[in-house]
Amino acid sequence: MRREITIIGGGLAGLTAAIACAEGGAAVTLHEAHRVLGGRARSSAAPYIANDGTHVFYSDGEPWRWMAARGLVQPFRRPALGELARGRFRYGGRLTLTPPWSLVNALTKRRVVAPVDRDFGSWATERFGEEAMRTACGLVGVITYDADPGRLSAAFVWERVLRASSPHYPAPRYVVGGWQRVVERMADHARGLGVRIETGSRVDRLPEDTPVIVATSLDAARTLLGDESLRWESGRAALLDLGLASSPRDVFFVSDLDEGGFVEQYGMVDRTLAPAGHTLAQLEVPLRAGETKAGGITRLERLADLALPGWRERATWRREAVANGRSGALDLPGTSWRDRPAIGRGSGVWLAGDSVAAPGMLSEVSSHSALTAAAAALRASGLRVAA
Secondary structure: OOOEEEEEOOEHHHHHHHHHHHHOOOEEEEEEOOOOOEHHHOEOOOOOOOEOOOOOEEOOOHHHHHHHHOOOOOOEEOOOHHHHOOEEEEEOOEEEOOOOHHHHHHHOOOOOOOOOOOEHHHHHHHHHOHHHHHHHHHHOHHHHOOOOHHHOEHHHHHHHHHHHOOOOOOOEEEEOOOHHHHHHHHHHHHHHOOOEEEEOOOOOOOOOOOOEEEOOOHHHHHHHHOOOOOOOOEEEEEEEEEEEEOOOOOOOEEEEOOOOOEEEOHHHHOHHHOOOOEEEEEEEEEOOOOOOHHHHHHHHHHHHHHHOOOHHHHEEEEEEEEEEEEEEEOOOOOOOHHHOOOOEEEOOEEEOOOOOOOOOOOHHHHHHHHHHHHHHHHHHOOOOOOO
16 A cells, blocks of 8 residues: 555645655555645736746756656746846836946945855945945845845845856746646646645545645644744835837846845736736835735835836726745844754644745745655655655
8 A cells, every 4th residue: 555645735735745755666645725726826817827936947946847747847937148138137217238336346345255144234235335235135035025135134134145147048938828837837747647636625634644744825724733832034025017009118037136136027027917918017125114905005106207218098908016024034143044944843744835944045945854854754654755
């Protein structure tokens, strides 16, 4: 008889864990409380297919390689040189082709190691100067979903600054058809391996007869496990998605070094996301302390005025949202990913998700933690971890 493993949660972490456990020979059952799989990896329905936030995969990370090896992210697009030439930076209230020299100079110091126990603001100001520090914080606003990255661990922020400014060919990859396609392929692949997927299946009590991987948000895991220690700092941002009639004046992306915002025209790199003659733009800005959704959306509209001239008259679809505590972990000074809630919870229970003790950036944490949890559950079941 095949050893059984139960997985709770059908987002990227849960589906990754399900595939890894099934590859190791386990009989896997996955429970998803919603009727649709994917969690934060879901996309909107056509005609405008928008991810749940400004998502991209990074090809220089191990999770991408794991998915690509299984055909889960193909076909994909990488930004062409012509599209990259239409990228801009907002600095001093206007759009520029390049960031300020102080930031460029700081980004050449790629061998500098930032300390874990200092805040990025004071460390980077001492090392590179105040202007470089402020603009670096603006650069990673889209990655951290935090309006003040300077308060975070210097090591945490610096790693993300370096990933976002890779001198090699840009690492972002765009799966054709949006992230929902990845979810669909993962689910099909899991079922092909024999995984039993039950949607609309809310689990209120942990099963006692199988190893369990809890691949939910920290809030949901805290309730399910009755463990109040399952908390970690996360970000909060306003999101604005726009379906627009195409215009040759539109930029591909704008990195807002002033306010940490971001605009990306996904419909330029993947034309399946919008009807012919139209495009899809997704915008994000971290919300300041006490700022309302309306305040964040107003700031995004001002950013759209710069990046997407005449967008108000061209808009045919619009969606607004707030991402609150669902953007992954933020490490404060003196902490690192090793200090986040542990994957192993004891008594045959493991935790996976974007805010637990695993390395990586954004969704990479979900994948890393899921693979670690799956390996531990397989070993506990007397099964071998697949290569």
